[in-house]
Amino acid sequence: MDNLIALAFSAFILQNIILTQFLGICPFIGVSTKRSSALGMGFAVIFVMLISSSVTWVLYTYVLETLDIVYMRTIVFILVIAALVQMVETFLKKVSPSLYKALGIYLPLITTNCAVLGVAVLNITNGHSFIEMLVYTTFIGLGFLFVIYIFSMMREKLGRAPVPKAFKGAPIALIVAAVLAIIFTRFGD
Numbered sequence: 001m002d003n004l005i006a007l008a009f010s011a012f013i014l015q016n017i018i019l020t021q022f023l024g025i026c027p028f029i030g031v032s033t034k035r036s037s038a039l040g041m042g043f044a045v046i047f048v049m050l051i052s053s054s055v056t057w058v059l060y061t062y063v064l065e066t067l068d069i070v071y072m073r074t075i076v077f078i079l080v081i082a083a084l085v086q087m088v089e090t091f092l093k094k095v096s097p098s099l100y101k102a103l104g105i106y107l108p109l110i111t112t113n114c115a116v117l118g119v120a121v122l123n124i125t126n127g128h129s130f131i132e133m134l135v136y137t138t139f140i141g142l143g144f145l146f147v148i149y150i151f152s153m154m155r156e157k158l159g160r161a162p163v164p165k166a167f168k169g170a171p172i173a174l175i176v177a178a179v180l181a182i183i184f185t186r187f188g189d
Helices: 002-014 025-030 035-064 070-095 097-106 108-112 114-125 130-160 170-187
Strands: none
Touching: 002 130, 002 170, 025 108, 025 130, 025 170, 035 070, 035 097, 035 108, 035 114, 035 130, 070 097, 070 108, 070 114, 114 130, 130 170
């Protein structure tokens, strides 16, 4: 149990997928202008990460290893993630058209979000058991949600702040993201 708690804390803070591993930057910068979009993207990423990591872990453990075709890992993982994102996109389009519209192009980009693929690969590389994989993936996803939400609150305030013209928009967002990354990387020391 202590091992799972340490794994959860490590995944959430010390190995934060955005600020310490620098994966998932595209949706982090692109969708973080509004809190509602950031929350929607965060939950969609958590859902896709959990399902894809579970499916890829099972496929890797019971199919790819058994058939000795582990070299197919990346292509299989990408196909699983792409299929799951299509399911999420279809679901959101029917259930929450406003969130679907707010996420725009970034929802299909979850397919190519290196954070989703990265977590699936890290679970295999780190040799996590199924339970450890679930804990690790859940807390990596929650860390993604936490950071993108905090960042969206900061960006909303920055939108109203007297920022010099040359720094408006993406430049000031990247500076704030860099400061957040410095803070998060210091937690591991």
